[in-house]
Amino acid sequence: MANLRIKLVKSLNGRLDNHIATAKSLGLHKIGNETVQPDNPQTRGKIAKIGYLLQVTEE
Numbered sequence: 001m002a003n004l005r006i007k008l009v010k011s012l013n014g015r016l017d018n019h020i021a022t023a024k025s026l027g028l029h030k031i032g033n034e035t036v037q038p039d040n041p042q043t044r045g046k047i048a049k050i051g052y053l054l055q056v057t058e059e
Contacts, residue, residue: 002058002059003037003038003058004056004059005036005057005058005059006026006034006035006054006056007028007032007033007034008028008030008031008032008033008054009031009053009055010053012030012053019053022046022049
């Protein structure tokens with residue numbers, strides 16, 4: 001199964017509480033943090049919700 005490399009490229013300051021919670025559930029806490037997540041519907045849903053804060057590449 002493929003993986004996704006997800007990087008936080010915009011600040012969480014001033015964002016909606018549920019958007020901040022979604023970022024933290026992906027393991028992203030501050031700008032520049034990267035994580036590798038499995039490519040599944042749950043991860044894709046999180047990316048769809050806060051995609052404007054992220055940079056996503058496939059591995």
